[in-house]
Amino acid sequence: MNAKVGLVLSGGGAKGAYQVGVMRYLAEVEMEVHAVSGASIGALNGAVIAGSSNSRDAYLKLHELWMELAKEPPLKINGIYVGSYLAYSILMGASRLSPVSVLVLKMLRKQGSKVAGIDDFGLIKESPIRKLIDKYTSYETLSKGLPLYVSAYKTEGTFSDIKGTVLGILGLSDTKESDFFHVQSFSEDKQQDVIFASAALPLLFEPQEIESEHYSDGGLGGWKKSQGNTPITPLIEECGCSHIIVTHLTDASAWNRYDFPNTTIIEIRPKIPISKESQVKDLLNFKASKINELIEQGYEDAKRCIGDVKVAVDLQAKSQQAISRRDDALAILDDDFNI
Amino acid sequence: MNSDLNTLYDEIPQLKEKVMIDFINGIEVNDDLIRLRKDVNSGVKSRIWQDMTGETHDRQQQIDQNFQAGLYATSKWLQVIESNQIKSDLVIERVCFKLAETRQGVMKLKSAHLELKGQVESLFNRFDLLGDKFSKLESKLHECDSGRLATQQMEAVFDKWMAGGFNAYPWLVRLYLVLDELYWGDFGFFCRQFTDNNIEIERLLEQVKNKSIINLKEDMRVVGMLPEQVFSWQEELEKGVKSLNVDRINALALLTDYGDERSTPISWVFHRYLANQTIGNSSIDSVPYIFNAENIVEHMARNFKGRGAYER
Numbered sequence: 147m148n149a150k151v152g153l154v155l156s157g158g159g160a161k162g163a164y165q166v167g168v169m170r171y172l173a174e175v176e177m178e179v180h181a182v183s184g185a186s187i188g189a190l191n192g193a194v195i196a197g198s199s200n201s202r203d204a205y206l207k208l209h210e211l212w213m214e215l216a217k218e219p220p221l222k223i224n225g226i227y228v229g230s231y232l233a234y235s236i237l238m239g240a241s242r243l244s245p246v247s248v249l250v251l252k253m254l255r256k257q258g259s260k261v262a263g264i265d266d267f268g269l270i271k272e273s274p275i276r277k278l279i280d281k282y283t284s285y286e287t288l289s290k291g292l293p294l295y296v297s298a299y300k301t302e303g304t305f306s307d308i309k310g311t312v313l314g315i316l317g318l319s320d321t322k323e324s325d326f327f328h329v330q331s332f333s334e335d336k337q338q339d340v341i342f343a344s345a346a347l348p349l350l351f352e353p354q355e356i357e358s359e360h361y362s363d364g365g366l367g368g369w370k371k372s373q374g375n376t377p378i379t380p381l382i383e384e385c386g387c388s389h390i391i392v393t394h395l396t397d398a399s400a401w402n403r404y405d406f407p408n409t410t411i412i413e414i415r416p417k418i419p420i421s422k423e424s425q426v427k428d429l430l431n432f433k434a435s436k437i438n439e440l441i442e443q444g445y446e447d448a449k450r451c452i453g454d455v456k457v458a459v460d461l462q463a464k465s466q467q468a469i470s471r472r473d474d475a476l477a478i479l480d481d482d483f484n485i
Numbered sequence: 486m487n488s489d490l491n492t493l494y495d496e497i498p499q500l501k502e503k504v505m506i507d508f509i510n511g512i513e514v515n516d517d518l519i520r521l522r523k524d525v526n527s528g529v530k531s532r533i534w535q536d537m538t539g540e541t542h543d544r545q546q547q548i549d550q551n552f553q554a555g556l557y558a559t560s561k562w563l564q565v566i567e568s569n570q571i572k573s574d575l576v577i578e579r580v581c582f583k584l585a586e587t588r589q590g591v592m593k594l595k596s597a598h599l600e601l602k603g604q605v606e607s608l609f610n611r612f613d614l615l616g617d618k619f620s621k622l623e624s625k626l627h628e629c630d631s632g633r634l635a636t637q638q639m640e641a642v643f644d645k646w647m648a649g650g651f652n653a654y655p656w657l658v659r660l661y662l663v664l665d666e667l668y669w670g671d672f673g674f675f676c677r678q679f680t681d682n683n684i685e686i687e688r689l690l691e692q693v694k695n696k697s698i699i700n701l702k703e704d705m706r707v708v709g710m711l712p713e714q715v716f717s718w719q720e721e722l723e724k725g726v727k728s729l730n731v732d733r734i735n736a737l738a739l740l741t742d743y744g745d746e747r748s749t750p751i752s753w754v755f756h757r758y759l760a761n762q763t764i765g766n767s768s769i770d771s772v773p774y775i776f777n778a779e780n781i782v783e784h785m786a787r788n789f790k791g792r793g794a795y796e797r
Contacts, residue, residue, distance in 0.1 A: 317538035370543075398521030400543050403507065403514070404550050410503040412510050415517035419524075451513050458509045459502060469569060475577050479583050 149410075152387030153179040153195065156376045157186025157365035158395025159347070159429030161202035161420055165191045165435040166208045168393050168414055171452065173202040180303055181385040183295035183377040185324070185364040188393075190279055190343035193329070197287035211282050212441070218274050244441035248327025276342065285334040296344035297324040297364030297378035299355045307362060308348055314369030324367025324374025327356065328384065347429075372401040383407050391452065392442070414451045416443065501565075508558030509549035518551075612777045628679050635675035635689060642666050643696045647703075655725020656704035657718065658737065660697055660781065661755065664789050665740055667693065677793050690786055697782045705778065715777045722758055732758055746771060748791035749786055 165188065172179070176200055184192030186296050191208060198204035226340045288294065299321070301307050310321045327340050336356070341359035343354035353360040357381065367374025376399070381387045397419050403411045420443065421428050422436070525531045535541040567678060579633055587676060645651070651659040667673055672693075676686050702712040710716070738760045743754030750771035772784065 248679075268614065307584050315538065317540070394517075398518045398544055400540065400547070402550070403510075404546055404547075404554070410506050412506060413514055415513050417516070445698075451510060455509050456514070458505055462502065462505060465569075472573065472576055476579060 149389040150181070150385070150387045151177070151179045152181045152183065152378075152381035152385060152390040153192075154190030154376055154378045154381065154390060154392040155192050155195075155391060156302060156372070156395050156399070156401075157184075157188050157345075157363065158199060158420075159187055159205075160432045162187030162191055163182065163212050163440035163441060164416075164420060164444035165174070165393055166205070166252075166397055167441040168200060168391075168448040169195065169208055169448070170367050170441065170445045171448035172391075173200075173205040173408040175452070175456070177201060177452075179292065179391070181293040181295070181381050181387055183297070183326070185297045185342065185375045185377050185380050186345045186347065188377075188395075189296040189341050189364065190275065192294055192296065193279060193283045193288065193341065195290040195339050196329070197283045198291065202398060203300035207282050208419055209441070211278050212437050213434075214278055215275070215432050216437045217268060219432040247313065274346075276338075279341070288337060289330060291330075293385055294329040295326050295377060296329060296341055297326050297374045297377040298340070298343040298346075298354075298356065298361035299364055299366040299374055301322045301348075301360045301362045302325040304348045304353075304362075307366060311348075311366050311369060314366075317370070319370060320370040321366055321374075324364045324377070325361070326377055326380040326384075328380070370400065371405065372396075372399055376401045378409075378411075384405060412452055412455050414444075414448050416447055417450065418443070477480075490527040493764065501561075502615070504554075504558045504561055505550075507554045508562075511555055513553045515548055518548050601692060628675075628682060628685075630690075631671065631675045631678060632685060634671035637694060639667060639689065639696070642670070642672075643700065646700050654733070654737075655728065656701065656708060657721045657781070658725055659704065660701055660785055661741075661751070663697065663700075664693075664785055668789060674791070676790075690790070693788050694782050697785070698778050701778045701782060713777060715775050717774055718772070718776050718781065719758075719774070722755070726759065743792065745791075749788045750791075751788035 155162075158164075179195070182192040182196045184190070194207050195201075195204040196213060198207055203421070299307065302310075310319075313319045314321045327343075328336050329340050332340050340353045340356055342351070343356055344364040345351070346353050346362040348362050348366070349360070353362040355361075363388050364377065365375035373379075375396075376394070377390060378390055378392060381390055387409070389412070391414065392401070392403075393414045397416060399415070403413060420440070422439075423431065522541065525535050525541065532541075640683075646659060646663050651662055654662060672689070677690070679686065705712060705714065738756060741752045741756035741759060743749065743753075744756040746753045754772050773780070776784070
């Protein structure tokens with residue numbers, strides 16, 4: 147089978163450990179992928195995979211990285227900071243309704259602030275994740291590696307992004323679609339910004355500037371159909387992948403394979419709930435026990451979902467071979483036979 | 486329908502695989518969706534919330550799509566299986582037909598083989614006959630050659646007699662020595678070997694007898710006897726032997742020691758005389774007392790033949 151295989155890694159914060167288990171299965175069956183795309187934590191995992199020499203190397207690196215994350219949780223949230231931040235955000239959001247506030251904002255912007263908005267705010271400026279990604283990826287390895295695409299959401303300010311997402315969750319309106327970026331098309335100093343833009347969860351991280359625009363977590367875009375959080379589009383349209391493996395990090399993801407009728411898609415869906423606690427805790431829980439549990443779950447789900455398909459495809463291939471051999475044998479039998 | 490399906494597969498080879506993967510993987514997707522819906526349905530708040538956000542309907546839509554795709558895949562799959570089943574049945578029928586054809590061919594081959602086997606056997610029989618003929622021919626050639634050698638030896642021995650090669654012996658003993666030399670040479674071999682060819686042997690013996698009579702009469706003439714004169718063989722032998730030395734007498738005695746009274750009486754009486762220097766008083770019924778040249782040659786020839794039969 148001359149298939150070009152793509153791998154989609156959706157976002158889901160600490161649940162990204164699940165994707166380590168998926169890679170473990172791919173390494174085990176020696177299945178190689180030809181392109182990777184990711185959103186949020188999927189973009190970070192994707193960067194490691196894209197910069198690895200093969201699926202086994204990718205699994206080993208990812209496993210090591212996640213074990214380090216288990217030792218040093220990347221997001222230590224201070225409750226007072228969170229409270230202050232929320233109050234600030236609400237205040238800023240409320241201020242938009244006030245003509246005075248609007249006037250002040252306009253004045254500030256006019257006075258030369260290069261930032262898209264003073265409400266672009268991140269609770270954590272430097273996460274240990276960044277150091278780890280630095281450790282496991284580099285410009286050189288990425289340049290030589292697999293094509294890597296990430297999704298990022300063009301921000302209109304943190305409050306606006308949150309508001310849009312809440313409306314999306316309520317089903318009242320959809321968020322605008324995320325943009326997709328080919329990481330290797332960027333210069334050395336910008337590549338990591340692009341990757342981190344995809345993972346810049348509002349409230350927690352500052353949006354990243356890409357081509358004079360500010361972007362935050364790619365998973366926010368196209369909320370209803372999970373367009374940004376499951377970035378399959380660039381693998382189909384830009385990379386021309388014939389077969390794509392999609393890993394979901396949510397239970398019963400609303401993403402619909404039938405929106406991509408010309409591509410063969412294998413979805414890796416959880417057999418048991420992937421969300422163990424509340425949505426926020428699941429995003430931020432980097433405990434070792436949770437990580438190991440998710441790796442195991444990812445491995446089992448990949449084994450089941452890909453394994454079943456593999457059995458059927460192998461069976462089909464054998465059936466085709468048998469048909470071909472039968473027809474060839476018949477053709478020989480139909481030759482003139484004279485004694 | 487099948488040809489349409491095959492055309493479709495030829496045009497889009499991945500379709501078959503995609504349909505199958507959608508079918509197989511769709512089961513996993515449905516599992517995931519149904520599991521969540523079960524959880525949602527168990528709580529009033531979650532039911533209201535999901536209905537409000539529209540997620541329930543979206544997921545139901547996905548389940549329906551998967552179900553529909555699964556039915557489509559099953560339908561196509563069944564068609565492909567049915568199509569291949571039909572093709573396999575037709576192939577089996579074709580194989581059976583070809584097998585019957587092969588069986589007929591084998592029967593024909595067996596018949597042709599049997600015919601060929603008969604021809605080969607006939608050929609072998611002919612070869613055997615030819616071999617027999619060849620052997621006979623070879624035997625005949627050998628016989629002819631032996632006959633030629635026998636004649637040559639006969640001529641040579643009689644030439645030797647005529648040339649005086651036996652003059653050291655009395656004339657009666659010469660006749661015996663000539664026949665003895667013929668017996669041990671090609672002539673004797675021919676007579677012993679080709680006993681079936683009596684005519685040729687008799688012809689040669691007749692020739693020997695005639696030549697012997699001629700030479701004997703000449704020798705008789707030389708010693709002053711008449712060709713037709715009768716003589717006592719005992720007297721002539723006694724006279725002749727007196728002129729021989731002991732070695733020659735002993736040699737002659739050795740040459741005649743095979744003598745048998747019934748089959749080779751001449752040799753027998755010659756041996757008795759040569760060994761004892763006397764015939765004695767015993768009666769000799771098988772050898773006449775009086776001979777002429779023809780008679781003595783005839784008796785010598787019988788002695789020759791009897792010796793051959795005795796030694797065989």
